[in-house]
Structure formats: C-alpha cells, structure tokens
Amino acid sequence: xxxxxxxxxxxxxxxxxxxxxxxxxxxxxxxxxxxxxxxxxxxxxxxxxxxxxxxxxxxxxxxxxxxxxxxxxxxxxxxxxxxxxxxxxxxxxxxxxxxxxxxxxxxxxxxxxxxxxxxxxxxxxxxxxxxxxxxxxxxxxxxxxxxxxxxxxxxxxxxxxxxxxxxxxxxxxxxxxxxxxxxxxxxxxxxxxxxxxxx
Amino acid sequence: xxxxxxxxxxxxxxxxxxxxxxxxxxxxxxxxxxxxxxxxxxxxxxxxxxxxxxxxxxxxxxxxxxxxxxxxxxxxxxxxxxxxxxxxxxxxxxxxxxxxxxxxxxxxxxxxxxxxxxxxxxxxxxxxxxxxxxxxxxxxxxxxxxxxxxxxxxxxxxxxxxxxxxxxxxxxxxxxxxxxxxxxxxxxxxxxxxxxxxx
Numbered sequence: 502x503x504x505x506x507x508x509x510x511x512x513x514x515x516x517x518x519x520x521x522x523x524x525x526x527x528x529x530x531x532x533x534x535x536x537x538x539x540x541x542x543x544x545x546x547x548x549x550x551x552x553x554x555x556x557x558x559x560x561x562x563x564x565x566x567x568x569x570x571x572x573x574x575x576x577x578x579x580x581x582x583x584x585x586x587x588x589x590x591x592x593x594x595x596x597x598x599x600x601x602x603x604x605x606x607x608x609x610x611x612x613x614x615x616x617x618x619x620x621x622x623x624x625x626x627x628x629x630x631x632x633x634x635x636x637x638x639x640x641x642x643x644x645x646x647x648x649x650x651x652x653x654x655x656x657x658x659x660x661x662x663x664x665x666x667x668x669x670x671x672x673x674x675x676x677x678x679x680x681x682x683x684x685x686x687x688x689x690x691x692x693x694x695x696x697x698x699x700x
Numbered sequence: 701x702x703x704x705x706x707x708x709x710x711x712x713x714x715x716x717x718x719x720x721x722x723x724x725x726x727x728x729x730x731x732x733x734x735x736x737x738x739x740x741x742x743x744x745x746x747x748x749x750x751x752x753x754x755x756x757x758x759x760x761x762x763x764x765x766x767x768x769x770x771x772x773x774x775x776x777x778x779x780x781x782x783x784x785x786x787x788x789x790x791x792x793x794x795x796x797x798x799x800x801x802x803x804x805x806x807x808x809x810x811x812x813x814x815x816x817x818x819x820x821x822x823x824x825x826x827x828x829x830x831x832x833x834x835x836x837x838x839x840x841x842x843x844x845x846x847x848x849x850x851x852x853x854x855x856x857x858x859x860x861x862x863x864x865x866x867x868x869x870x871x872x873x874x875x876x877x878x879x880x881x882x883x884x885x886x887x888x889x890x891x892x893x894x895x896x897x898x899x
Binding site: 504505506507508509511512514515518519520521522526528529530531532533534535539541542543544545546547548549550551552553554555556564565566567571572573590591593594597 | 703704705706707708710711713714717718719720721725727728729730731732733734738740741742743744745746747748749750751752753754755763764765766770771772789790792793796
C-alpha cells in the first residue's frame with residue numbers, strides 16, 4: 502500500500518497550482534505549514550480569503566484596491582493631468598517603487614492579442630476613454646510591455662487618443678542601467694542609439 | 701500617499717514567510733491568487749486548515765498521517781522486522797518514491813545537535829526503543845543525513861540498539877548515480893573506494 506495522506510496531498514496540489522512552483526517545492530512548502538503551529542495555517546488561510554474578498558478594481562483607474570478608489574486616485578497630491586497606461590496591476594507597483602512618478606495610472610488588464618482571442622473590448626479601454634472626456638488630461642504615457650502585443654496595444658490606443666488633442670508618449674527604449682553592452686540585443690542597441698540624448 | 705493595499709500586503713507577507721520564497725516571488729504568488737476566481741482562494745484556505753488540523757504523527761512510527769496509524773504501519777504487506785530510521789517525515793516520502801523498501805520506518809523528528817540545544821530527549825527515541833522491545837525486529841537501518849549531526853545520531857542510536865542483539869546498518873556512502881567523478885569531493889570518493897563491491 503502506498504504512503505498516502507489525503508489532506509497533505511491536497512495542500513501540495515494547491516501549492517503546485519501557483520505559478521513557478523514545482524512538485525518538490527510544493528511538497529517543501531506544504532511540509533513547512535504542517536511543521537508550524539496551527540495559528541500560522543489559520544492566519545495564512547484568513548489572508549487568502551480576506552485578500553480575495555476585499556480586493557477589487559479601483560472605480561477610476563482599475564488598479565487593485567480594497568476601497569472604492571485606490572490610494573493613488575484618492576490622493577490630492579497626485580497630478581491628475583498625466584495618466585500612465587499599464588497592462589497589469591503589478592506594473593503600478595513597479596512604477597510606485599521608483600518613486601519617480603506623481604501622476605495617476607490606468608490599468609488595461611491585458612494587452613490586445615488576437616492569437617489569444619483578446620481584442621480591445623476585453624480591455625479596460627472604455628474606462629480610460631471615459632476618464633479622458635471627464636478629466637482635464639494633458640499627457641498619456643503608454644507603459645505597456647515592449648513586446649509585439651504591448652506595442653500593438655500602445656499604437657492602437659495612441660491612434661484613438663491623439664485625435665482628442667492629448668499628448669501621447671511611450672516609455673524610452675534603451676540599454677538597461679548596469680547592463681553590459683556586449684550582451685544587449687541588436688534591436689535594443691539600435692533603439693538606444695536612435696534615442697540618444699545630449700549630455 | 702503610498703500605494704498600499706492592506707489585505708494584499710498581508711497575503712504577500714504570509715507567502716514571504718514560507719521557506720525559499722522572497723519578496724518578488726511572494727508578490728507574484730499573491731497577485732496570482734487575486735487574479736483567480738474566489739473558489740480557488742477558498743479551496744487553498746481549506747486545504748491549509750484541513751492539513752494542519754488532520755495531520756499528526758503516526759502512533760507507531762511517528763511519520764505524518766491523518767489516521768491513528770500511517771498507511772505503512774497499518775499495511776499487512778510491509779516487513780515489520782526491518783525499521784528504517786530517518787530524521788524527518790519528508791525522508792519517508794523520499795524512500796517511498798524509490799519503491800525499493802518494503803520494511804517500516806521510524807521518524808526521529810530531528811537529529812542530535814548540541815549547538816542547537818537538541819539532545820536525545822527531544823527526539824522520538826523512546827518510541828523507537830519501545831518498538832524494539834515489543835516487536836520482533838531483525839534489522840535497524842540508520843538513514844539519517846550524512847552530516848556531522850546525522851552521523852552522531854546514527855552512532856548514538858547504534859550504541860543503544862546493538863546490545864539488544866539487533867543488527868544495525870547504515871546507508872551506503874559512495875558516488876551519486878549519474879555524477880561526474882571529477883566533481884566528487886575527496887571524502888565521498890574515499891568512501892566509495894572503501895565500500896567497493898565485486899562486479
């Protein structure tokens with residue numbers, strides 16, 4: 502008879518469904534939960550339920566929040582005339598970590614990808630266009646990923662927004678800070694050359 | 701005002717407390733939970749609570765089980781005269797994966813480690829000795845890790861068990877299957893030479 506513990510197998514399976522977690526790691530994590538006091542498993546379970554129940558999309562920018570408006574949209578210190586358009590909620594966190602941006606965001610929740618059956622209607626573009634007509638917007642920064650789909654989405658949106666007389670910009674391409682030129686790919690290097698700045 | 705979502709931060713913190721999970725991975729896992737249907741978070745939470753509530757140590761071998769006896773101790777097909785002594789529950793799983801062992805196990809739940817304040821009394825040695833007097837045991841296989849503490853524990857136990865007239869064996873040392881001799885350390889190579897077998 503095989504050595505089988507149903508509740509442990511179920512916990513391992515749950516860990517294994519997380520992205521980037523393989524069978525061995527899932528087993529290690531599940532055993533760690535078993536080894537710790539029951540209080541730990543309880544808190545973890547509560548955090549899971551709580552996060553899923555309380556977090557939804559900001560009414561304005563579609564970023565994650567546990568309130569009606571996210572703390573950025575609700576803040577009086579942010580510049581509402583600049584909107585940085587990103588594809589995923591985690592991109593908002595990435596920009597916020599830089600502490601360099603004082604405008605607001607708009608999260609599309611995806612990019613246009615015909616191969617995956619994702620067209621403009623599946624993205625939060627309606628909500629963005631509504632903001633453009635309501636608020637006094639000066640600049641839209643396209644901050645989708647530098648992939649084929651990200652580019653297509655950025656150019657689709659810019660074609661919609663430019664006729665409204667709003668400035669549309671795109672993140673700069675170039676060599677990553679701290680990288681070695683030798684390992685930069687040809688396209689990146691060509692773009693870095695093209696976008697060179699006077700020093 | 702910083703971008704802060706308390707329930708998300710709490711979930712990230714819970715993931716971050718798992719072994720080998722850093723800040724970025726924890727964030728990725730937490731966001732994955734947020735993106736999935738609520739049913740997923742609920743099942744995960746239930747699995748955590750369930751595993752912690754139902755799993756305890758086998759009355760006989762101290763391995764993990766959700767029953768009074770683990771499926772190995774409860775099985776009528778296992779050879780009860782051979783006990784493989786391991787330090788952690790996960791070691792039982794490792795041996796079971798090989799499908800090469802038909803005896804039973806005993807989990808010590810640690811190794812003797814004076815530096816960490818762990819002496820023989822903190823391990824499940826009492827329970828092992830009780831089994832030796834009750835059952836008709838022919839061989840004890842010491843399968844603690846090949847570390848200083850694992851060796852010390854194995855030799856401590858063998859000094860206790862040998863006087864009872866029971867054969868005590870230790871896992872073979874040698875080169876791992878598929879490894880390159882060039883990268884084997886000196887001690888391992890010396891032990892592999894010492895333990896050579898006729899072919």
